[in-house]
Each structure stands twice: as structure tokens, then as C-alpha cells.
Amino acid sequence: MTPSLPKLSTLAFALALSFAATAQPTTPPGITGFSPNQQAVELKTEADFKQQQDPARFRQHLERLCSVPHVAGSRENEQVRDYIAETMRKADWKVDIYPHDIYLPKGPGEITVEVVTPTRVPINTKEFVFKEDKYASDPRVMSGWNAYAGNGDVTATVVYANYGRKEDFEQLKAMGISVAGKVVLARYGGNFRGYKAQFAEANGAAGLLIFTDPADSGYMLGLTFPEGPFYSESVIQRGSLLTVPYTGDPLTPGEPALPMDGPIKIKRLDLKDVALPKIPVTPLPYGSAIEILKRMTGIKAVPAGWQGGLPFTYRLEGGPELTVRLKVQQEKAIQRVYQVVGTLVGSEFPDEWVIAGCHYDAWSFGATDPNSGTSMLLSMVETLGKQVKAGYRPRRTIKIAHWDAEEFGVIGSAEWSEQFREELVQKAVAYMNYDAAVSGRTFGAAASPSLKGLLIETTKSVQYPDSNKTVYEHWLGHKAGGNPTRVAGSSAPAVVAGEPTIGNLGGGSDHIGPYMHVGMPALSAGMEGPTLYHSQYDDLYFYDKFVDPTYKMGPMMEQVVGTLTLRLANADLLPFDVVRYATDLDVHLRAAEMAIKTYAPTYSIAPVLNEIASLKKNAEAAEAARRSYLLGNKPEKLAELNRTMRQLEQSFVDQKGMAFGNWYRSLYASSDPYSGYASWMMPGFLYEASLKSTKNLPDLEARYRKAIVSLSDKLSTLVQAMNPPASVGGGNK
Numbered sequence: 001m002t003p004s005l006p007k008l009s010t011l012a013f014a015l016a017l018s019f020a021a022t023a024q025p026t027t028p029p030g031i032t033g034f035s036p037n038q039q040a041v042e043l044k045t046e047a048d049f050k051q052q053q054d055p056a057r058f059r060q061h062l063e064r065l066c067s068v069p070h071v072a073g074s075r076e077n078e079q080v081r082d083y084i085a086e087t088m089r090k091a092d093w094k095v096d097i098y099p100h101d102i103y104l105p106k107g108p109g110e111i112t113v114e115v116v117t118p119t120r121v122p123i124n125t126k127e128f129v130f131k132e133d134k135y136a137s138d139p140r141v142m143s144g145w146n147a148y149a150g151n152g153d154v155t156a157t158v159v160y161a162n163y164g165r166k167e168d169f170e171q172l173k174a175m176g177i178s179v180a181g182k183v184v185l186a187r188y189g190g191n192f193r194g195y196k197a198q199f200a201e202a203n204g205a206a207g208l209l210i211f212t213d214p215a216d217s218g219y220m221l222g223l224t225f226p227e228g229p230f231y232s233e234s235v236i237q238r239g240s241l242l243t244v245p246y247t248g249d250p251l252t253p254g255e256p257a258l259p260m261d262g263p264i265k266i267k268r269l270d271l272k273d274v275a276l277p278k279i280p281v282t283p284l285p286y287g288s289a290i291e292i293l294k295r296m297t298g299i300k301a302v303p304a305g306w307q308g309g310l311p312f313t314y315r316l317e318g319g320p321e322l323t324v325r326l327k328v329q330q331e332k333a334i335q336r337v338y339q340v341v342g343t344l345v346g347s348e349f350p351d352e353w354v355i356a357g358c359h360y361d362a363w364s365f366g367a368t369d370p371n372s373g374t375s376m377l378l379s380m381v382e383t384l385g386k387q388v389k390a391g392y393r394p395r396r397t398i399k400i401a402h403w404d405a406e407e408f409g410v411i412g413s414a415e416w417s418e419q420f421r422e423e424l425v426q427k428a429v430a431y432m433n434y435d436a437a438v439s440g441r442t443f444g445a446a447a448s449p450s451l452k453g454l455l456i457e458t459t460k461s462v463q464y465p466d467s468n469k470t471v472y473e474h475w476l477g478h479k480a481g482g483n484p485t486r487v488a489g490s491s492a493p494a495v496v497a498g499e500p501t502i503g504n505l506g507g508g509s510d511h512i513g514p515y516m517h518v519g520m521p522a523l524s525a526g527m528e529g530p531t532l533y534h535s536q537y538d539d540l541y542f543y544d545k546f547v548d549p550t551y552k553m554g555p556m557m558e559q560v561v562g563t564l565t566l567r568l569a570n571a572d573l574l575p576f577d578v579v580r581y582a583t584d585l586d587v588h589l590r591a592a593e594m595a596i597k598t599y600a601p602t603y604s605i606a607p608v609l610n611e612i613a614s615l616k617k618n619a620e621a622a623e624a625a626r627r628s629y630l631l632g633n634k635p636e637k638l639a640e641l642n643r644t645m646r647q648l649e650q651s652f653v654d655q656k657g658m659a660f661g662n663w664y665r666s667l668y669a670s671s672d673p674y675s676g677y678a679s680w681m682m683p684g685f686l687y688e689a690s691l692k693s694t695k696n697l698p699d700l701e702a703r704y705r706k707a708i709v710s711l712s713d714k715l716s717t718l719v720q721a722m723n724p725p726a727s728v729g730g731g732n733k
């Protein structure tokens with residue numbers, strides 16, 4: 001998953017969880033989307049749900065899931081799959097397993113790094129075994145590696161390229177330093193690692209070493225592992241290098257990678273037509289990178305901002321004496337992965353789907369990333385299962401998805417999204433992603449506009465453990481704290497005064513397919529804290545010692561997620577925050593216009609901006625109409641109204657797709673195509689701005705205008721459907 005993001009939102013009625021006050025038909029409903037009667041039922045259901053959490057049960061799941069390393073495609077990961085399926089079946093959920101055949105690396109293969117001249121020095125690519133961490137000595141732990149690295153054996157002089165961002169390579173060029181034929185050293189951070197490889201290769205590098213710098217993740221931040229939670233000298237960040245201009249299996253863009261031996265034959269791309277890295281690439285811990293960096297003798301010191309945390313001045317070049325060998329031989333093949341989806345069929349609206357998910361494959365043990373999320377979801381499945389056994393059923397269908405091969409490039413969820421695209425467009429209510437959702441004690445969230453109000457409202461109804469605060473108050477309290485793992489360059493969230501910050505969804509996890517390809521409203525939420533991201537130490541020892549020794553955060557997140565799920569599943573009218581579309585669009589479109597004005601100062605996208613006023617008017621009218629409609633308790637039209645509400649987010653789906661990759665069909669959001677992780681709001685405009693071009697702006701303006709008008713029209717349809725004209729009303733029906 002991505003190093004995560006921060007948060008925020010809108011309208012929210014302070015909700016006191018007292019049952020006595022709930023059935024007052026004259027007061028507006030305290031929970032958005034519920035009629036007074038349904039609200040009383042809902043509060044009872046939620047209170048019942050909140051009786052069931054148990055730290056021991058959360059821990060048991062975590063222990064079962066994280067006792068061995070389980071990379072996608074491995075036998076161990078199939079055992080994890082079976083445990084997940086069995087746990088959901090035992091809780092009375094229907095379980096479906098969807099296989100996909102994906103082009104995947106089979107493991108690290110052979111990796112050699114050494115200083116060749118002036119002195120031969122072998123370079124370590126494995127993590128240390130500490131006696132206090134019983135997991136660290138597991139023979140199945142793999143060395144540090146980068147999935148989809150090219151194969152090769154090169155020996156060359158070295159160049160340091162800071163974070164290996166587009167601008168870093170441009171700056172090197174401007175300083176007269178060529179990376180052609182060299183081994184490039186770049187530090188982790190600033191962008192998705194795959195782009196470091198892409199830019200290094202495009203600039204002619206022979207190979208790339210990506211190292212963790214102590215200034216970004218190590219001793220400069222605090223005590224290091226095993227004494228503290230920060231990266232120590234041997235800790236390695238693993239990770240994929242995949243940067244094809246779509247998400248999912250590299251061989252089947254836009255199509256589900258159905259099994260090769262199944263009845264439906266999917267056309268697969270020829271490998272030679274797929275832009276996978278060609279140069280060898282491997283990650284290093286700082287205890288190894290120092291062996292190269294300290295031997296560099298180039299006469300130029302690094303420019304401002306490029307110095308890291310090792311105890312000497314960083315240099316741009318290694319000089320002619322220093323040569324380094326990098327060999328990578330990594331086997332890749334089509335391998336089977338499995339999406340596991342549990343379903344609880346709704347009692348009233350079975351064809352309306354509320355979907356939550358988290359991947360289950362991990363780089364090693366996966367205690368925080370991802371399986372803290374898996375354990376929380378399994379606990380929730382069990383809690384809902386108990387309620388079902390006691391005779392309860394949610395009104396809409398709930399699906400809990402456990403995705404495979406996320407770590408290799410968000411693959412399983414993207415294939416499933418492609419496989420069920422048309423059905424999801426019709427049936428899906430929302431997608432909620434809980435990758436690594438219980439990784440610390442600080443709440444954070446990112447969401448599409450229409451789910452922001454729900455997040456605010458829900459976190460106000462859950463108690464933060466061992467405190468007199470709600471999760472919402474806790475969230476608000478650390479607003480100014482920032483997030484150390486947040487990736488630079490993501491577009492600024494649309495902040496509303498007095499509320500916590502809700503981030504924009506960018507790249508890096510399983511919401512991409514549902515949100516940016518299918519066009520469902522989406523959110524991501526979880527507890528954050530320091531992690532040894534993608535290292536072998538993301539295990540139960542680390543969790544016990546540094547994440548949450550009390551194991552109470554799991555149950556707390558289960559309550560947040562359970563409440564979000566139940567409200568989406570049971571609301572009379574879907575609890576979408578429609579006014580927020582106008583608020584956020586205004587912020588993001590103005591930001592996009594600013595980006596254009598940096599190179600075309602007189603250009604204005606006024607025709608698009610001008611549509612926001614009527615959108616806002618219609619959204620406010622829809623909001624008011626929903627409130628009075630719910631007070632009137634008229635259930636007969638709910639299916640029709642909710643069908644229209646499910647189509648709101650579809651307004652931003654653009655069949656042409658984005659110019660940087662037409663798999664990305666949302667005009668509203670995409671991951672930043674230059675950095676991978678960061679979020680791009682209004683990506684059509686931002687991409688054109690990145691090219692400093694105005695050529696496509698008229699076409700883009702027309703497409704954005706059309707999307708906003710379509711959204712506005714749907715809202716006005718809703719208003720009309722909820723408020724029949726006075727001449728027709730009059731009580732004679």
C-alpha cells in the first residue's frame with residue numbers, strides 16, 4: 001500500500017447515541033439518509049454491533065494471518081486465502097473465490113551488489129536477525145528486492161540522483177551530469193519507486209540502487225528497530241516497479257485476466273509490447289548504501305535539498321575510481337492469484353452493493369500492511385454473522401473483498417473491477433478501502449466528496465479507547481500534527497474550517513479500480529503510525545511492541561467500519577454528501593486553473609467554473625428535499641431515488657479516459673502519472689498543465705462542463721422526484 005494520507009468534511013448533525021430521543025418525527029433525523037423510524041432501528045442495530053468487539057479475537061486473526069511470510073503467488077499465501085474463506089464461511093457468509101492469471105515475478109531470484117574498484121566490497125542485501133524477534137529468522141523471508149526489475153549484470157561508475165524524481169534527473173542534466181551507462185543511486189521517498197526506475201532508464205542508466213536514507217526513515221526520526229520503530233541500518237523497503245499506464249495485470253489492460261485454462265479466452269499482450277523495466281534495480285538499506293556513498297570522490301557536492309542523513313557530505317558523482325556491480329536475475333511467469341469475496345445478501349435491496357476491501361498478500365509477514373486491515377474486516381464479518389444468526393439482516397447487500405497481488409501493482413482488485421465493471425456501474429453504492437487499516441493509533445482518512453459527510457458523522461458515534469473522546473474528536477485534535485509518511489506532491493485537500501482534514505484519494509492501493517476505472521464513490525480510512533514499511537520486520541513482534549500492545553485499535557476500527565457499512569447498507573436514501581461535490585469541485589478546479597495560469601496567465605476555465613453555482617443550488621435543494629422526504633416516510637420510491645444517487649459519481653466517468661492512460665476514466669481523480677502515489681484532482685487539466693499546453697483545453701473544458709452539468713441534472717431529477725410539483729400534490733393521491 002501507499003504510505004498514507006490525511007483527511008476532512010461537511011454537514012453533520014451532532015449525533016447523541018441516546019435511544020430515547022430518536023423516534024421524534026418532528027425533529028430532523030440525526031443520521032443522514034434515515035427516516036425517523038428507520039433511524040431507531042439503525043441505532044439499535046449499531047448498539048448491538050458495538051457490543052461484540054474483542055481485542056483477543058482481532059489478535060487471533062492477526063496471528064493466524066501473519067505467522068509466515070506470504071507473498072502473492074506463494075503456497076503460504078494460498079493458506080492465508082483459505083483461512084480468510086473459511087473464517088467468512090463459518091460466519092455464515094457466502095464466499096466466492098475469483099482466480100486471475102497474472103504476469104508476476106516468482107521471487108527475488110539472484111541479486112548481487114558489490115563495490116568492484118578500488119577495493120572489492122560485498123554489499124549486504126538482507127536484513128539482520130535479532131534474537132528478540134522470533135519471526136526474523138524464518139527461512140522463508142526473502143532478501144530485499146524490487147518486483148519487475150529488469151535482468152542484467154552491469155559494472156559501472158556511480159551517480160547520486162536524490163529521490164530519482166523527474167525534476168531530480170532534469171536538475172542533474174542541467175548541472176552537466178549524465179547518468180548514461182552509470183549505476184544510479186536514488187533514495188526512497190518523493191515518488192513511487194517505479195518512476196525512479198522509469199526515469200533512470202529513460203536517461204540511459206545501466207542500473208539503479210534505491211536506498212532508504214536515515215534522514216527520511218531512520219535514526220534522524222527517532223530510535224531504530226529493534227529499540228524503536230524507525231528503520232535501522234539493515235531494514236529494507238521492498239516493492240514493485242510496475243508503472244504501465246494502467247493499473248492491474250501488465251498483460252491485460254482493461255480486460256480481466258481470467259484463467260488461461262478457463263472457458264473465456266482473454267487476449268494477452270505480447271511481452272515485448274509492455275513497458276516493464278529493462279535495467280536491473282534493487283533496494284538497499286542505509287547500512288549498505290553507505291559503503292558506496294562514503295567511497296564517492298566526485299568533486300561536486302550535492303545541491304540544496306539533496307543531502308541525506310549519512311554522516312558526510314553527499315556527492316553527485318562517484319569519480320572514475322569507484323565502480324559498482326549490480327546483478328539481478330529475476331524470473332517472471334504467469335501465475336494464479338485469487339480474490340476472495342464474502343457476501344451477505346441484503347433483505348430489501350439485494351442488487352445494491354456496499355463493498356469494503358483490503359488486500360491479503362504481503363511482502364513478508366504483513367502484520368500492519370495489510371493484515372491489520374484483514375483481521376479487522378474478518379472480525380467485522382464475524383460480528384455481522386452473529387447478528388444474522390440472531391435474525392437480523394442488512395437492507396442492502398454487503399460484500400467484503402480480500403484482494404491478492406496488491407503489492408505487485410494493485411493487481412487483483414483492478415482485475416476484479418474490470419471483470420464486474422458493468423455490473424458495478426449498476427449496483428455498487430460505494431467502495432471502502434482498509435489496506436493496513438490498524439497500523440497505529442492516529443486516525444486518518446481520504447475520500448471522494450460524497451462520502452466525506454458520512455465519515456465525519458460516523459466517527460462522531462464511535463468512542464476512542466481509554467479516553468473520553470470520540471474518534472472524531474481525537475481526529476480533530478491531531479489535525480495540525482501532519483503525517484510523517486505522507487508523500488510530497490499530492491494535491492492539497494479541500495479543507496473546510498473547523499473540521500479535520502480529509503485527504504484526496506491518490507494511487508497506491510485497491511481503491512484505484514473501483515474509484516478511477518469504474519467510477520464508484522470511494523474512501524480509505526485507518527489508524528496510522530510509524531511502520532517498518534515493506535520490511536521483513538512488519539511482524540507480530542513489531543505490532544506488540546510498537547503498534548498497539550493493547551490490541552484495542554482493531555476493535556475501534558471495526559466499530560468505525562461497521563458503522564460506515566451499516567449506514568450505507570441500511571439508509572433509506574443513500575447518505576451521500578451531495579453539497580460537498582460543489583464545495584470540492586470549486587477548490588480543485590480553481591487549483592487546476594492556477595496551474596494553467598503559471599504558463600498561460602490570461603487563460604480562464606470560466607465556462608467550467610460557472611457551472612458550479614447551479615450545481616450548488618441543485619445539491620442544496622436535493623439535500624433539503626431528502627430531509628423532508630425522509631420525514632414524510634414515503635418508502636415507495638426509494639429504489640428509484642437510490643438508483644439515481646448511485647449514478648451521481650458516474651457523471652465523472654469519461655469514455656475517452658485520460659490522455660496519460662485511457663484506463664483512468666475518472667475526470668475527478670487519478671494518481672499522479674509522474675509520481676504514482678500522490679493524488680491528482682481534475683487530472684485532465686493537471687496533465688495538460690504539466691505539458692504546459694493549451695491545445696486540448698477547449699476539449700477538456702467541454703468534457704468537464706458536461707460532467708458537472710450531468711451531475712447537476714441528476715440532482716435536479718432527484719429534487720423533482722422527491723418534491724412532486726404542488727399542482728400534482730395536494731393530497732389527492
Ligand SMILES: [Zn+2]
Nearest residue numbers: 001369370435
Ligand atoms: Zn498494503
